[in-house]
Amino acid sequence: MVEKKDAMVSRSSKSTKLQAVDLLKILIVDDHEVFRCGLRDLLNDIDGFRVVAEAGTCQEALAKLAVVPVELVLLDLYLSDVKGIDTVHQVRKVFPQPRIIILSATLDDDILLESVLAGISGYLTKDTPAADIVKALKGFLQGQLAMIPPVLTRLVELLVQKYYAFETALTIYQQNETKEFDRATSEIPTPNIIPPTHSPHISLPNLTPQEEKVYQLMRRGYSNKQIASQLFISRFTVGKHVQNILHKLGATNRTQAVSYNSFEGVE
Known part of the structure; x- marks a missing residue:
């Protein structure tokens, strides 16, 4: 009977040690002691979490x-010695391994985006109900971002806004590049060297098939815009083809390129 009890105690001891090993060790960083105490009690009641340290400043947290x-570091962004996203960077710079979940009094769009880009694992506001904080942290244990639905929704909205802003900027950049190519590779007016109805097809083995199509239209007096419309490609692409053609033919300008048979001595 004694041996049976000893075996049960031994198994219980091993189980306790295993649970201790599986607990996620947490550091709470917040300059309000009362808030830290309440959060510590809340977290220690959640399976899988254990608060092992607390700090009131960034320097104390680093120590x-x-x-x-x-x-895991639960980090307030507005401490007495460091504020904002710099708090995340300070911790990450010295200790990159621990995951970071932000606990902030407010939801700031810029800081939310910057924090996610800095690699945080969650963003919770201090006015979030305790039950929702517990749910978000349990989701974190399953590999999810520790965010309640309103914060996650706002993050998606911000990312969509950034995407469209980037897309608009890229379109403007491409348009400007197209204009620059047109300016650099087009002469106005373009000389109509050979009438459209009598344009012979000149085989140029060193041009790609697409470049040869562009070249034949150049010889017929087509502008970059007209070539783009004819071949269903962008003016930016046409400009690149024209540059390649000038280089391959050894021509210094568009006029010389379309007169290739003349300056090369081709009959």
């Missing part, structure tokens, strides 16, 4: 991280 094994 704790240097001596206490920590896997």
